[in-house]
Amino acid sequence: MSNLISSETRTGQSISTHGFKLTPFSRSLTLRIPGMNGGLIWNRPASVLVQAEDGQEFVLPVIDFTRQVQWTLYGLALGAGLLFWLLFRKQSKSNRR
Amino acid sequence: MSNEKPIETAEEAIEITPEYASMEIIQNTLDDFISVADVNSAYGPPIKEGDTLIIPTAEVLSVMGFGVGSGSGSGPSENGEGKQGYGEGSGGGGGGSVLSRPVAVIIASPEGVRVEPVVDVTKIALAALTTAGFMAGMLFKMRRPR
Numbered sequence: 206m207s208n209l210i211s212s213e214t215r216t217g218q219s220i221s222t223h224g225f226k227l228t229p230f231s232r233s234l235t236l237r238i239p240g241m242n243g244g245l246i247w248n249r250p251a252s253v254l255v256q257a258e259d260g261q262e263f264v265l266p267v268i269d270f271t272r273q274v275q276w277t278l279y280g281l282a283l284g285a286g287l288l289f290w291l292l293f294r295k296q297s298k299s300n301r302r
Numbered sequence: 303m304s305n306e307k308p309i310e311t312a313e314e315a316i317e318i319t320p321e322y323a324s325m326e327i328i329q330n331t332l333d334d335f336i337s338v339a340d341v342n343s344a345y346g347p348p349i350k351e352g353d354t355l356i357i358p359t360a361e362v363l364s365v366m367g368f369g370v371g372s373g374s375g376s377g378p379s380e381n382g383e384g385k386q387g388y389g390e391g392s393g394g395g396g397g398g399s400v401l402s403r404p405v406a407v408i409i410a411s412p413e414g415v416r417v418e419p420v421v422d423v424t425k426i427a428l429a430a431l432t433t434a435g436f437m438a439g440m441l442f443k444m445r446r447p448r
Contacts, residue, residue, distance in 0.1 A: 217341035220348055222355045222410045229357070229408075231344035243367030243398070246335065250344040250359035253408055255415045267359055269405045270419035275429040282433040286440045293444040 211235045214251060226256040324394055328368060331396065338364040338400065357408040368396025 217229040232251040237244040250267040337343065346358035372392030379387050404420040 213339070215339070215341040217345055220355070220357070220410075222348075223353075223412050225410055225415055227357070227408070227410060227415065229341060229345045229359075231341040233339040235339060238367075241367060242369060243335075243365075243396070245366075246338045246364045247361075248339050248344050248363075249361040250405055253415070253417065265408070265415065265417045267406045267408075267417055268419060269361065271403075271405075271422040271425050274426050278426075278429040278433045282436045285437045289437075289440045289444055 209237060209239065224258040228254040228256070230254065324370070328370070328394070328396070331366070331368070331398075335364055335366045335398065338362050353412055355410040357410075359405050359408065361403050361405050363401045364398065365400075366396065366398030368394065368398075370394035 212232065212234050214230055214232050217231065219226050219228045221227075230251045230253070231248055233246060233248040235244060235246050249269070252267055253265045254262065255265060256262050343362045344359060346360065349356045349358070370392070371394065372390070374388070374390035376386050376388040403422070406417050406419045409416050409418055
């Protein structure tokens with residue numbers, strides 16, 4: 206199973222600028238299909254570790270805003286669809302009585 | 303003593319056959335495919351604009367598949383006389399796709415470091431239209447008398 210799907214967090218080379226040291230992190234998902242030559246790799250930025258000169262450290266997550274909005278809208282569509290179906294079912298039951 | 307020139311490099315030692323060449327192409331393609339998982343494919347090279355340093359980030363999706371095969375066979379010659387004919391062959395093929403989409407931009411300035419998202423209005427508009435269409439369709443279907 207571990208050979209089929211594997212997830213890995215990788216660290217990039219640090220960049221120093223304006224007294225900050227930025228270290229990028231990316232997360233990759235690798236999918237291999239057994240018995241077939243090839244596969245799928247999905248690589249996306251995860252976060253950036255910011256280290257200030259005074260020793261302060263904080264992590265800035267890299268958020269995919271477009272994807273979040275897309276999934277929210279699709280979730281809304283599914284939720285509304287389910288709600289309509291439940292309301293219709295209730296209505297048709299009361300009409301039969 | 304032989305008059306043959308001694309083999310000095312690895313390239314000389316390996317006979318470049320069509321199979322070897324195709325394996326090399328496959329190996330190079332595989333190396334390119336695996337390099338997608340590297341952190342450098344998600345983060346672009348930093349761009350300096352005045353006092354500000356901008357690092358673009360992107361999501362990369364790579365899909366690849368390939369196959370190789372070979373075969374041989376024998377049969378009677380074309381006119382049915384003489385020796386049996388024999389033949390062999392090999393081949394391979396593959397395909398793949400790499401999709402990349404900007405996700406956010408990291409901005410480092412003297413004021414601090416911040417992450418600004420890249421908003422794809424077209425994708426959001428398409429998702430909104432799909433949602434609206436689905437909801438309208440559901441309502442229409444349920445309000446229609448059976």
